[in-house]
Amino acid sequence: MLMKEVVMEQAKLAKQAALKMAGLTTEQKNSALFAMADALEKRKDEIIKINAEDVQAAQEKGTRQNMIDRLILNEKRIADMAEGLRQTALLPDPIGHEDFEIVRPNGLKIRRVRVPFGVVGIIYEARPNVTVDAAALCLKSSNACVLRGGSEAIRTNKKLTDILIDAEISCGIPEHAIEFLKITDRDAVIAMCRLRKLIDVIIPRGGAGLIARVVEHSTVPVIETGTGVCHIYVDKAANLEMALKVVLSAKISRPSVCNSMETLLIHKYIANEFLPDIAKLMIENKVELRGDELCREILPNMKAATEEDWRTEYNDLILSVKIVDSVEAAIDHINRYNTLHSDAIITNDKAAAEKFQTLVDAACVYVNASTRFTDGFEFGFGAEIGISTQKLHARGPMGLEALTTMKYLIEGNGQVR
Amino acid sequence: MLMKEVVMEQAKLAKQAALKMAGLTTEQKNSALFAMADALEKRKDEIIKINAEDVQAAQEKGTRQNMIDRLILNEKRIADMAEGLRQTALLPDPIGHEDFEIVRPNGLKIRRVRVPFGVVGIIYEARPNVTVDAAALCLKSSNACVLRGGSEAIRTNKKLTDILIDAEISCGIPEHAIEFLKITDRDAVIAMCRLRKLIDVIIPRGGAGLIARVVEHSTVPVIETGTGVCHIYVDKAANLEMALKVVLSAKISRPSVCNSMETLLIHKYIANEFLPDIAKLMIENKVELRGDELCREILPNMKAATEEDWRTEYNDLILSVKIVDSVEAAIDHINRYNTLHSDAIITNDKAAAEKFQTLVDAACVYVNASTRFTDGFEFGFGAEIGISTQKLHARGPMGLEALTTMKYLIEGNGQVR
Numbered sequence: 001m002l003m004k005e006v007v008m009e010q011a012k013l014a015k016q017a018a019l020k021m022a023g024l025t026t027e028q029k030n031s032a033l034f035a036m037a038d039a040l041e042k043r044k045d046e047i048i049k050i051n052a053e054d055v056q057a058a059q060e061k062g063t064r065q066n067m068i069d070r071l072i073l074n075e076k077r078i079a080d081m082a083e084g085l086r087q088t089a090l091l092p093d094p095i096g097h098e099d100f101e102i103v104r105p106n107g108l109k110i111r112r113v114r115v116p117f118g119v120v121g122i123i124y125e126a127r128p129n130v131t132v133d134a135a136a137l138c139l140k141s142s143n144a145c146v147l148r149g150g151s152e153a154i155r156t157n158k159k160l161t162d163i164l165i166d167a168e169i170s171c172g173i174p175e176h177a178i179e180f181l182k183i184t185d186r187d188a189v190i191a192m193c194r195l196r197k198l199i200d201v202i203i204p205r206g207g208a209g210l211i212a213r214v215v216e217h218s219t220v221p222v223i224e225t226g227t228g229v230c231h232i233y234v235d236k237a238a239n240l241e242m243a244l245k246v247v248l249s250a251k252i253s254r255p256s257v258c259n260s261m262e263t264l265l266i267h268k269y270i271a272n273e274f275l276p277d278i279a280k281l282m283i284e285n286k287v288e289l290r291g292d293e294l295c296r297e298i299l300p301n302m303k304a305a306t307e308e309d310w311r312t313e314y315n316d317l318i319l320s321v322k323i324v325d326s327v328e329a330a331i332d333h334i335n336r337y338n339t340l341h342s343d344a345i346i347t348n349d350k351a352a353a354e355k356f357q358t359l360v361d362a363a364c365v366y367v368n369a370s371t372r373f374t375d376g377f378e379f380g381f382g383a384e385i386g387i388s389t390q391k392l393h394a395r396g397p398m399g400l401e402a403l404t405t406m407k408y409l410i411e412g413n414g415q416v417r
Numbered sequence: 418m419l420m421k422e423v424v425m426e427q428a429k430l431a432k433q434a435a436l437k438m439a440g441l442t443t444e445q446k447n448s449a450l451f452a453m454a455d456a457l458e459k460r461k462d463e464i465i466k467i468n469a470e471d472v473q474a475a476q477e478k479g480t481r482q483n484m485i486d487r488l489i490l491n492e493k494r495i496a497d498m499a500e501g502l503r504q505t506a507l508l509p510d511p512i513g514h515e516d517f518e519i520v521r522p523n524g525l526k527i528r529r530v531r532v533p534f535g536v537v538g539i540i541y542e543a544r545p546n547v548t549v550d551a552a553a554l555c556l557k558s559s560n561a562c563v564l565r566g567g568s569e570a571i572r573t574n575k576k577l578t579d580i581l582i583d584a585e586i587s588c589g590i591p592e593h594a595i596e597f598l599k600i601t602d603r604d605a606v607i608a609m610c611r612l613r614k615l616i617d618v619i620i621p622r623g624g625a626g627l628i629a630r631v632v633e634h635s636t637v638p639v640i641e642t643g644t645g646v647c648h649i650y651v652d653k654a655a656n657l658e659m660a661l662k663v664v665l666s667a668k669i670s671r672p673s674v675c676n677s678m679e680t681l682l683i684h685k686y687i688a689n690e691f692l693p694d695i696a697k698l699m700i701e702n703k704v705e706l707r708g709d710e711l712c713r714e715i716l717p718n719m720k721a722a723t724e725e726d727w728r729t730e731y732n733d734l735i736l737s738v739k740i741v742d743s744v745e746a747a748i749d750h751i752n753r754y755n756t757l758h759s760d761a762i763i764t765n766d767k768a769a770a771e772k773f774q775t776l777v778d779a780a781c782v783y784v785n786a787s788t789r790f791t792d793g794f795e796f797g798f799g800a801e802i803g804i805s806t807q808k809l810h811a812r813g814p815m816g817l818e819a820l821t822t823m824k825y826l827i828e829g830n831g832q833v834r
Contacts, residue, residue: 249834367826390638414656416787417787
């Protein structure tokens with residue numbers, strides 16, 4: 001069979017499973033999740049053994065050490081994955097919730113209820129824990145899934161899905177609820193993205209290149225996740241002590257993640273006081289600063305920021321800094337350069353805060369807090385599929401509900417139109 | 418300028434307007450809608466005069482009479498459009514509604530509120546009333562819009578948007594809230610679909626060809642509307658008198674629309690009684706019947722249905738008919754051939770009804786009523802953008818809420834992570 005046909009065949013099997021899964025009860029799903037957790041722990045030696053082969057192959061290919069670190073599974077990491085499965089079982093079931101009901105003058109009773117998507121396609125990169133995580137969240141939301149992991153983890157992912165599928169089927173979950181693509185060819189991603197009507201939604205989880213490729217080629221609806229050029233604006237009415245603490249933490253607490261700050265905006269009235277203080281702290285913490293002209297008037301040694309800097313997600317200990325005239329100018333800058341992810345204002349001026357929250361176009365707009373809180377767990381969702389940076393369907397941190405759609409159920413007694 | 422650049426330029430202007438529109442009040446929007454209605458009525462002679470040019474050009478091109486009928490504007494139709502604007506003003510404002518609030522253990526207060534998309538792209542065909550309708554719904558939901566109408570109505574649409582824009586601006590709505598593409602070139606549609614980050618969502622309203630072209634080329638998220646291969650299944654436990662009434666009406670009341678029935682499924686236990694009765698009624702009403710083998714055993718004169726018939730949206734006085742063994746067989750047939758639009762069961766068996774509603778994958782699943790009710794007005798939404806047949810974001814009849822997204826507003830007092 002051609003690669004394309006193999007992918008389509010697997011998606012068809014997942015679709016058939018999905019149509020049955022709409023009838024699963026919460027108890028069936030939860031007992032399967034517990035069984036999957038037990039199976040991972042029971043078969044940990046198999047997993048560790050096969051994972052060593054992936055690690056060795058990666059080392060032979062000269063893969064970077066931090067990538068290899070992400071790839072390695074040990075007892076602790078397997079226990080964490082099992083714990084994740086059990087935590088997912090404990091979350092409320094997103095399916096069946098009724099959020100709208102109306103009885104029309106003609107007597108028709110219309111209800112709207114949460115139902116699964118059907119088949120969710122997830123395309124991701126190296127970390128094998130995403131395999132377990134994605135399978136768990138899709139099952140809990142009564143979706144079948146087609147999983148496509150990175151080639152580095154292919155042996156580990158195959159083993160993990162084999163174990164999960166065995167455990168699931170033994171609990172009465174339909175066969176093919178999890179379909180793992182064994183094809184590591186990059187074109188398999190494109191093939192998946194064209195399976196409109198078989199796959200209901202595709203969620204790419206990975207770098208900007210992967211996401212752009214999926215968006216470009218997909219006819220299946222996509223939920224875009226990820227990129228974050230996040231801003232903090234320190235207003236003239238800011239508590240500067242608080243601003244120092246929040247701004248520093250938003251840059252250095254974990255610079256590699258999407259919710260960390262990339263650009264700092266400072267109101268001109270406080271720049272002479274605030275900029276030298278924050279610059280000192282940043283430099284002590286090994287952060288490279290790149291400023292606009294006005295910054296460099298205050299701190300002439302600062303490197304000059306280019307147009308490119310304003311649009312860059314550094315994911316690193318680098319910060320671009322700009323001095324602005326007003327909250328309006330800060331909003332304009334942010335709406336020009338942000339990625340619709342997370343932006344913050346530090347201010348004690350309620351009117352400025354409200355204007356900022358109303359006019360900044362982003363999934364999450366903060367007042368007096370770090371952008372680093374944009375996260376499904378921090379928001380209390382108990383899970384995170386990713387952070388949506390598009391506006392359709394889901395925006396910001398996505399919990400289980402983002403893996404559902406709705407359906408209208410209408411009851412009558414012979415009404416015609 | 419190249420055509421692509423013109424389209425991009427207009428989208429950029431709309432984007433700038435959109436960023437300001439997030440701050441509009443309900444009163445501002447409603448007074449603009451009333452002013453737009455008044456302006457259409459006041460300038461009706463201008464509209465009728467220019468519309469006659471479109472009609473004449475269409476006649477000279479040999480356009481079909483039913484297309485020309487849709488194109489014509491007269492006093493009555495202009496009054497209807499104005500009334501539509503006023504009705505939109507009276508609808509509840511979908512913006513600002515808060516549907517989620519939580520205070521986290523660290524003191525962060527997280528709220529989720531409804532906000533506009535930003536720029537909505539609407540691509541539609543001949544009817545000029547869609548221009549007014551789309552502009553009204555986008556304004557009421559605080560969105561800017563880029564409108565692309567069919568070439569037959571180009572002069573009328575230009576005039577209508579000129580009038581609407583004048584009225585809107587006089588009420589303080591930002592300039593460029595409505596951008597109408599004056600380019601009738603088909604490639605303008607493709608150019609629009611590639612403007613990711615400038616246009617937030619594209620809604621095609623029109624035939625299957627238009628929708629397929631948009632889905633194929635768009636990198637902007639699309640809400641697919643339209644196609645309906647709707648089924649009614651008459652169960653063995655049906656009230657057959659009710660079934661005759663509902664089935665007949667669902668086929669003949671308005672065969673050209675997407676929510677009319679295209680395929681009838683009949684349980685084998687009642688087929689001998691029900692099929693001859695419904696066939697007689699259908700034939701009396703000029704409906705052509707196409708049946709499977711079992712139907713033709715009962716009524717040998719019936720034309721044979723082909724595989725193609727099961728997937729066809731006739732939009733005409735044609736009906737395919739199939740006899741099935743069980744509710745499960747009916748569900749399987751529907752899940753294979755439907756377009757996720759609307760399907761119905763006629764039964765007095767509660768268990769069969771529940772199974773049907775749970776397992777049929779469609780936006781609207783009916784018990785004992787006609788599929789013809791799938792409509793924003795019939796559902797009590799007061800408006801209809803279209804009927805979504807995809808699962809992302811909106812499903813089924815879309816009211817004003819479907820033109821909104823949400824945003825998280827987070828307030829803290831210096832929290833860091």
